[in-house]
Amino acid sequence: MNRRGLLIGATLASVLMTTAAFAATELSMWYHGAGNPVEREILAGIIADFNASQADWSIKLEEFPQGAYNDSVTAAALAGKLPDIIDVDGPNMPNWAWAGYMAPLELPAGTLDNFLPGPIGEWNGTLYSVGLWDAAVAMVARKSTLDEFGIRIPTVTEPWTGDEFNAALEKIKASGKYEYPLDLGMAWTGEWYPYAFSPFLQSFGGDIVDRTTYKTAEGALNGEAAVKFGEWWQHLFTDKLAPGTSQDPADRDSGFASGKYAISWNGNWAALGALTAFDDTLFLPAPDFGHGPKIGAASWQFGVSASSQHKDGATAFITFALQDKYLAAFSDAIGLIPPTPAAAAMSKNYKEGGPMAAFYELSKVQALVRPVTPGYVVEAKVFEKALADIANGAKVADTLDAAADEITADIEKNKGYGL
Numbered sequence: 001m002n003r004r005g006l007l008i009g010a011t012l013a014s015v016l017m018t019t020a021a022f023a024a025t026e027l028s029m030w031y032h033g034a035g036n037p038v039e040r041e042i043l044a045g046i047i048a049d050f051n052a053s054q055a056d057w058s059i060k061l062e063e064f065p066q067g068a069y070n071d072s073v074t075a076a077a078l079a080g081k082l083p084d085i086i087d088v089d090g091p092n093m094p095n096w097a098w099a100g101y102m103a104p105l106e107l108p109a110g111t112l113d114n115f116l117p118g119p120i121g122e123w124n125g126t127l128y129s130v131g132l133w134d135a136a137v138a139m140v141a142r143k144s145t146l147d148e149f150g151i152r153i154p155t156v157t158e159p160w161t162g163d164e165f166n167a168a169l170e171k172i173k174a175s176g177k178y179e180y181p182l183d184l185g186m187a188w189t190g191e192w193y194p195y196a197f198s199p200f201l202q203s204f205g206g207d208i209v210d211r212t213t214y215k216t217a218e219g220a221l222n223g224e225a226a227v228k229f230g231e232w233w234q235h236l237f238t239d240k241l242a243p244g245t246s247q248d249p250a251d252r253d254s255g256f257a258s259g260k261y262a263i264s265w266n267g268n269w270a271a272l273g274a275l276t277a278f279d280d281t282l283f284l285p286a287p288d289f290g291h292g293p294k295i296g297a298a299s300w301q302f303g304v305s306a307s308s309q310h311k312d313g314a315t316a317f318i319t320f321a322l323q324d325k326y327l328a329a330f331s332d333a334i335g336l337i338p339p340t341p342a343a344a345a346m347s348k349n350y351k352e353g354g355p356m357a358a359f360y361e362l363s364k365v366q367a368l369v370r371p372v373t374p375g376y377v378v379e380a381k382v383f384e385k386a387l388a389d390i391a392n393g394a395k396v397a398d399t400l401d402a403a404a405d406e407i408t409a410d411i412e413k414n415k416g417y418g419l
Contacts, residue, residue: 024051024055024056024057024058025056025057025058025310025313026057026058026059026060027057027058027059027060027083027084027085027308027310027313027314027317028060028062028083028084028085029047029059029060029061029062029083029084029085029087029317030062030063030064030069030072030073030083030085030086030087031043031061031062031063031064031087032063032064032065032066032069032087032089032300033063033066033087034063034064034065034066035065035066036334038333038334039330039333039334040063041333042326042329042330042333042334043061044061045329046320046321046326047059047061047317049320050316050317050320050321053320054316056313056316057310057313057316057317059085059317062083069087070089070092073086073088073096073101077099077100077101080307082101082305082306082307082308083305083308084304084305084308084309084310084311084313084314085302085303085304085305085308085314085317085318086101086102086129086302086303086304086305087300087301087302088102088121088129088300088301088302088303089191089298089299089300089301090118090119090121090129090131090297090298090299090300090301090369090370091191091194091195091298091369091370091371091372091376091380092376092377093121093123093128093129093301093303094123094124094128094372094373094374094376094417095374095375095376095377096128096303097123097124097126097128097374098123098374098417098418099374100306101305101306102128102129102303102304102305102306103128103303103304103305103306103308103311104126104127104128105121105127105128105129105130105303105304105315105318106127106311106315107127107130107315107318107319107322108319111319111322112127112130114340114341114342115130115339115340116134116297116337116339116340116360116363116364116367117297117367117369118131118134118135118297118298118299118339118363118367118369119131119132119133119134119298119299119301119339121298121301121303122372123372123373123374124418124419128303129301129302129303130301130302130303130318130322131298131299131300131301131302131339132302132321132322132326132327132330132339133299133327133330133331133334133336133337133338133339134297134298134299134336134337134339134363134367135267135268135269135296135297135299135336135337136267136268136295136296136297136337136359136360136362136363136366136367137195137196137199137265137266137267137268137286137295137296137362138265138266138267138268138271138283138284138285138286138295138358138359138362139154139263139264139265139283139284139285139286139287140256140263140264140265140266140270140271140274140281140282140283140284141262141263141264141281141282141284142262142278142280142281142282143280143282144280145172145262145263146168146282149168149171149172149175150171151168151171151172152164153282153284154284154285154287155285156285156361156362156365156366159284159285159286159287159288159293160284160285160287160288161287161288161289162203162232162287162288162289162290164287165287166232168181168263169181169182169236169241169263170241172262172263173239173240173241177262178259178260178261178262179243179255179260179261180240180241180242180243180260180261180262181241181242181261181262181263182236182241182242182261182262182263182264182265183242183243183247183251183252183255183256183260183261183263183264183265183266184196184197184236184242184243184265185247185252185264185265185266186242186243186244186245186247186252186391187243187247187248187249187251187252188249188252189384190384191380193380193383193384193387193388194208194296194370194379194380194383194384195296195370196265196267196296197233197387198296198370198383199286199294199295199296199366199368200229200232200233200286200289200294201221201226201229202291202294202368203286203287203288203289203290203291203292203293203294204225204226204228204229204232204289204290204291205225205226205290205291206220206221206223206225206226206229207220207221207226207371208220208221208370208371208376208379208380208383208407209221209371209373209375209379209407209411211371211372213419214371214372214373214375214411214416214417214419215411215416215419216404216407216408216411217379217403217404217405217407217408217411218404218405218408219404220404221383221386221400221403221404221407222397222400222401222403222404225291226400227396227397227400229289230390230396230397230399230400231396232289233387233390233391233396234390234391234393234396236391237391237392238393244391244392245388245391245392256274256277257273257274257277257278268283268335268336268337268356268359269334269335269336271283271335271349271355271356271359272335272349272355272356275355275356283356283358283359283362284358285362285365285366286362286366292366293366294366294367294368295362295363295366295367295368296367296368296369296370297363297367297368297369297370298369298370299336302318302321303318304318324338324340324342324343324346325343325346327339327340327343328343328344328346328347331343331344331347331348331349331350332347332348332349335349335356337350337359337360337363338350338360344357344360373417373419374414374417374418375407375410375411375414375417378407378410379407379410382403382406382407382410383403385403386399386400386402386403
């Protein structure tokens with residue numbers, strides 16, 4: 001080869017080596033939202049923006065149906081094939097962190113300043129995940145209905161007392177105008193039960209598990225306060241104040257709008273439908289049964305897998321995704337709550353004076369995350385069964401005793417889950 005050929009060859013090799021040196025490293029990301037094109041479009045846009053914003057990392061998204069997602073993560077963890085970035089339902093995060101699926105999430109200082117508490121996934125004093133939205137539940141009613149029955153409109157600072165709420169339900173029932181005064185959404189199962197109904201228990205002064213130690217459910221789920229809650233819960237169904245476990249799912253979806261139910265315990269994801277049905281729709285705080293009004297908190301969140309070889313890149317993407325413009329975009333697209341005041345102000349529905357602004361305030365003031373423990377995945381199922389059994393007529397004290405024993409036995413079997 002002549003000197004000119006040698007120079008050309010050396011230059012080409014240099015170009016190829018430089019290109020290889022600066023090629024972006026691919027990061028895998030799993031997401032539970034397959035089948036939700038609106039949600040996917042927003043996430044795909046964030047990924048495209050991140051990939052274009054720098055040359056070090058390139059995110060590759062893989063989507064799963066929500067019903068199969070958790071099993072897929074568990075199987076991948078056992079096979080040592082977890083992705084770099086994990087999507088996790090907030091209350092499940094402690095179990096995945098305890099099981100070694102997730103690494104601590106080391107965000108830049110100040111990243112989560114002003115965040116609502118619900119989207120922040122901490123366990124044992126360590127941050128593992130963060131969400132791009134939160135969800136909240138409210139008592140949904142019409143102003144005209146409350147005015148008709150002389151029922152006070154509650155506020156965040158002055159919610160209904162338990163006695164006021166019970167009296168309101170009885171007054172509405174006595175009118176005979178509605179099939180039931182209250183819709184709790186009993187047609188929904190699974191995570192809805194601990195998310196939507198354990199806040200009533202907590203407002204009575206009980207809980208699914210003793211949060212001071214997380215080592216037992218004794219006294220929390222079957223103590224005096226919990227039994228009072230259980231008796232109240234059962235009377236809602238025996239006294240025909242709410243439809244029970246045989247509720248038609250179609251009635252859950254449309255019963256408030258069609259006039260079957262006067263008040264509906266429902267989430268912000270259904271709020272726009274209620275506003276469309278009635279122009280005097282109100283989103284009201286949870287009642288206070290003696291220990292403060294409570295609602296559930298925490299939704300799907302992002303974290304870094306413990307097996308990722310590129311935790312810095314995965315963390316960089318999560319940090320990038322937490323920009324207010326993306327939080328507002330998710331809110332506008334899927335109706336959930338932006339986690340920061342700035343994002344709420346940028347959103348269509350949660351800005352000051354917006355049609356769903358009440359949910360942001362409820363999330364800030366009343367929200368309580370579900371028990372932050374690896375044992376929650378078992379506790380949630382036990383709690384669901386106990387409440388369904390009580391609604392169907394089972395003895396309250398016996399059912400709660402059995403549930404507390406089952407949860408405590410699971411904690412002991414797992415040596416306290418490291419707590």
